[in-house]
Amino acid sequence: MTLIQAQAKGEVTIRDLTKSFTIDGQTLTVLKKINLDIRGGESLAIVGASGSGKTTLLRILAGLEEPDAGGVLIDGAPVHGLGRERSVIFQEPRLLPWLTVLGNVAFGLEVQGEPKSEAAERARHYIRLVGLGEFEGAWPRQLSGGMAQRVGIARALTVQPEILLLDEPLGALDAMTKMTMQEELNRIWAEEKVTLVLVTHDLEEAIFLADRVLVLPKAKGGAIRLIDIDLPRPRDRNDPAFVRYRRQLMSEFGLH
Numbered sequence: 001m002t003l004i005q006a007q008a009k010g011e012v013t014i015r016d017l018t019k020s021f022t023i024d025g026q027t028l029t030v031l032k033k034i035n036l037d038i039r040g041g042e043s044l045a046i047v048g049a050s051g052s053g054k055t056t057l058l059r060i061l062a063g064l065e066e067p068d069a070g071g072v073l074i075d076g077a078p079v080h081g082l083g084r085e086r087s088v089i090f091q092e093p094r095l096l097p098w099l100t101v102l103g104n105v106a107f108g109l110e111v112q113g114e115p116k117s118e119a120a121e122r123a124r125h126y127i128r129l130v131g132l133g134e135f136e137g138a139w140p141r142q143l144s145g146g147m148a149q150r151v152g153i154a155r156a157l158t159v160q161p162e163i164l165l166l167d168e169p170l171g172a173l174d175a176m177t178k179m180t181m182q183e184e185l186n187r188i189w190a191e192e193k194v195t196l197v198l199v200t201h202d203l204e205e206a207i208f209l210a211d212r213v214l215v216l217p218k219a220k221g222g223a224i225r226l227i228d229i230d231l232p233r234p235r236d237r238n239d240p241a242f243v244r245y246r247r248q249l250m251s252e253f254g255l256h
Helices: 054-062 101-111 116-129 145-158 175-192 203-209 240-252
Strands: 012-023 026-038 043-047 069-074 086-089 163-167 195-199 212-215 225-228
Touching (some): 012 054, 043 054, 054 086, 086 145, 145 175, 195 203
Parallel strands (some): 163 195
Antiparallel strands (some): 012 026, 012 069
């Protein structure tokens, strides 16, 4: 198979991507011949019914899973395993309880051999970026859910990735905190100019954050759908055009 070479920084090329799992002796195909180009600096949301392969696709992009067939290129290079140009944020921030906020954010850099003072300096920059400058000495147990997720975002950004991969990072938050964090993600994406790929069950969140929404088919081998979100930023959830996009996405899943 020949993969089309990506050009710009943070570009992702997916060609004929297929992935199956064996469960109780039965083969279950979760992704079948997926083809997609993600532009450098784009914000892409991935939605789909449970079992449609959203998280599997994200894990393949992250290098945490290998496809059965097809492949992924990032900036023209095949993806095999983890890479520093990619950072992943999961639904649970998974902070180390024995380290402070500063220690958690700097930890990855120190493991990679960054001098401790330089790691701390860079970590402080991203802690301030996510609005936690006054909490760098706090322990994880002292943080709210939203604050802990901010720490996870800061930690992911500290390695200065080209691509930020998010697996339902706001799913466990209450409604008000979730909306605040969506605003923060939008601001951080604009400032850092990274390629953002977000898996979410929240259709409104997808419209609020994404340039395009990828709808994965429930039936394997069905066609994926790409919906351009042509709305100005910052986005107004009460804008009639926003509401129309929400209705369009709901109709994709037979909802009204």
